[in-house]
Amino acid sequence: MDVSHEQATVLVNQVQRSHRLLAGFYQRILPSxxxxxxxxxxxxxxxxPIAFDRPCxxxxKPSRKWGWDYLPLVASQFLYVRSDTTDPVFIELRLHTDPAILPGQRSPKGEPAPANLPxxxxxxxxxxxxLVPGSSVDIKSEWEEVEHPGGEADSVSRLSENLWGTWMDIPLANHIVAPQETIARISKHISLPTSVS
Incomplete structure (x- = not known):
């Protein structure tokens, strides 16, 4: 494909602005x-990352990897645990900035073509x-053995003898505008620890 100097200049300037926009976005979303x-x-x-590999x-040789591998936060998981209390919890936050590239949403063959994604x-x-009341197992170890909760959003699933779970999706724009609403939704299922050991 032939590209003129003018087109190349527009392209690299867009890439530059995109990188700056992404850096600003991550500076805001990650602390949230x-x-x-x-x-x-x-x-x-x-x-x-949950959809691709980490950068190599x-x-x-970088050209042997998918271009998507250089965008590890486009679909990523962040795991948090409260295990030093009598009420342990595990919080898995998955940032889906482009759900169209998630496994199951894209073709299982080959690298996704950015221009063809919906x-x-x-x-x-x-x-x-x-944990189920009365259980004293390590929540991290228990989490590593189970599948994600299924069913409808906000429905509670018994994932093992010792572990309950649920899931929910928050539109990312809603979370950015009103993170307290995200916290309120989570608090329907888990709360602050009642005591610290």
């Missing part, structure tokens, strides 16, 4: 995820987990 979990006494555990190591509403998918 920490704030959600802090309201429930949960602490950061780890994060990872320095010794890997529009999809960005969302914050939230999975919540808590």
């Amino acid at each position: 995820l920490d704030d959600i979990s802090a309201n429930f006494g949960a602490h950061f555990w780890y994060w990872s 190591m320095g010794s890997t 529009d999809a509403e960005p969302a914050l998918r939230i999975y919540l987990y808590w």
